[in-house]
Amino acid sequence: MGSNLTIKEVMQPLKPVLNLNLKDKAEEKANTIDDKALKEFEEKYRIHPENIKKLDKIGQGSQASVFKSEIRSLKKIIALKEIYIQNNNDLKNLKNELLILQGCEHPNLVAFYGFNIHENRIQVAIEYLDFGKLNYLLQLEGALPEPIVSVIGLQILKGLDYLHSDRKIIHRDLKPSNVLLNTMGDVKISDFGISRQVIGTEGNANTYIGTKLYMSPERLKGGDYQKSADLWSVGLIVFECALGKFPCIDKIREFSLIEDEYREFVMKGNLLDFPKTFSEELKDFIKQCLKPEPAQRGTAKTLLEHPFIKKGENIPKEMFKKWLDCVIQKKLQK
Numbered sequence: 001m002g003s004n005l006t007i008k009e010v011m012q013p014l015k016p017v018l019n020l021n022l023k024d025k026a027e028e029k030a031n032t033i034d035d036k037a038l039k040e041f042e043e044k045y046r047i048h049p050e051n052i053k054k055l056d057k058i059g060q061g062s063q064a065s066v067f068k069s070e071i072r073s074l075k076k077i078i079a080l081k082e083i084y085i086q087n088n089n090d091l092k093n094l095k096n097e098l099l100i101l102q103g104c105e106h107p108n109l110v111a112f113y114g115f116n117i118h119e120n121r122i123q124v125a126i127e128y129l130d131f132g133k134l135n136y137l138l139q140l141e142g143a144l145p146e147p148i149v150s151v152i153g154l155q156i157l158k159g160l161d162y163l164h165s166d167r168k169i170i171h172r173d174l175k176p177s178n179v180l181l182n183t184m185g186d187v188k189i190s191d192f193g194i195s196r197q198v199i200g201t202e203g204n205a206n207t208y209i210g211t212k213l214y215m216s217p218e219r220l221k222g223g224d225y226q227k228s229a230d231l232w233s234v235g236l237i238v239f240e241c242a243l244g245k246f247p248c249i250d251k252i253r254e255f256s257l258i259e260d261e262y263r264e265f266v267m268k269g270n271l272l273d274f275p276k277t278f279s280e281e282l283k284d285f286i287k288q289c290l291k292p293e294p295a296q297r298g299t300a301k302t303l304l305e306h307p308f309i310k311k312g313e314n315i316p317k318e319m320f321k322k323w324l325d326c327v328i329q330k331k332l333q334k
C-alpha cells in the first residue's frame, strides 16, 4: 500500500468498492462463476424495468446512486441502488456478488429483493430504511446517550454475527453510512453483498479497498485480515456514536497524517482517549474491539455477551422507536 496519501484522501473512499477497474481481477473472478447458479439466480431475482418506478434520489455513494422507488406490482417501496457498469466482466462479477445476497436474511441486515439491468447500469432493489444512515442520526443529535448506543451496538453485532457465523462473510466496509435505520427502531447493516465469502477465498479478501478511516491496522498495512477486522470497525462506530464524532478527528486532521502515520497512531492506542463521561462498560467494550492485535479482539458472538451490549437488550424496541420519533420531531420543529 502506498504511503503518500494525505488524511483527506484517507477519509474518502479510495477506489470503487467493487474494483470495477481492475481488469485482471475481473477476469479472474468471471472465470470462476458458476453459470448454472447464475442463471437460476437471474430467473428468480430479475425485476422487469417497467415494474420499477423511480422516485426521489436519496443518496449518492462513491460508486452508486440510490433512489427511493416502488415495485409497481407489489406496491412496495424499496431503495434502488444504481451502479454503472463498464463491460461484461463487470456485469458478471456484480451478478456473482449479488448471488451472495440471496440467502442472507436477518432482521439486522438490509434485505435484497432483486435486480435489473438498465442501459449501462445495474439496479439493485433493496429494503428501504426510512430514517437513513447512522451518520444522519449523529448529525442531528451529536453524542448519543449510552443506552441508545447499546441498542445500536447490539443490533449491529446481531447482524454481523449472522454474517460471520452463519454465512462466513466478512463485511469489509462497516462504517456509519453502511448502518441504516428505520423509524420502527430497526438498525440494519447494508452493503454486505460487496463482501466476499471468507472460506476458500482468502486471496481475494486481501485485495479489497474500502474507506480507510474505519479500517483495522492489519488492513491499513495491506496484510491478511479476517472477520476480526469488522470488529475493529464496530468499535469505532460505537465510539463515534458515544462521542458524536470520529475519535481524535481533530488531531488526525491537524497533523494531516498520511496513511502509515495514521496506522502508527492507532497501533499506539492513541484513539483510546476517552472522555470522563464514558462508563467503564463502554470503555471496556471499545477496548475489546480496538485491540491492535486482531486475535485479541472479541468476536461478534463474544461481544454480544459484553455487559455494555447486554444493557441494550433491556431496552424495549418501542422505547428506542419513541426516542427516534423525538429526534425527528425536534428536527421538524427547527
Ligand SMILES: Nc1ncnc2c1ncn2[C@@H]1O[C@H](COP(=O)(O)OP(=O)(O)OP(=O)(O)O)[C@@H](O)[C@H]1O
Binding pocket: 013, 017, 058, 059, 060, 061, 062, 063, 064, 065, 066, 079, 081, 110, 126, 127, 128, 129, 130, 132, 133, 177, 178, 180, 190, 191, 211
Ligand atoms: N436501503 C437504503 N435505504 C435508505 N437509504 C439508503 C439505502 N441505501 C443507501 N441509502 C442512502 O444512499 C446513500 C448512498 O449509499 P451508498 O451505499 O451508495 O454509499 P455510502 O455507503 O454512503 O458510501 P460509499 O459509496 O463510500 O460506501 C447512503 O449514504 C444512504 O444515505
Ligand SMILES: [Mg+2]
Binding pocket: 061, 177, 178, 190, 191
Ligand atoms: Mg453504503
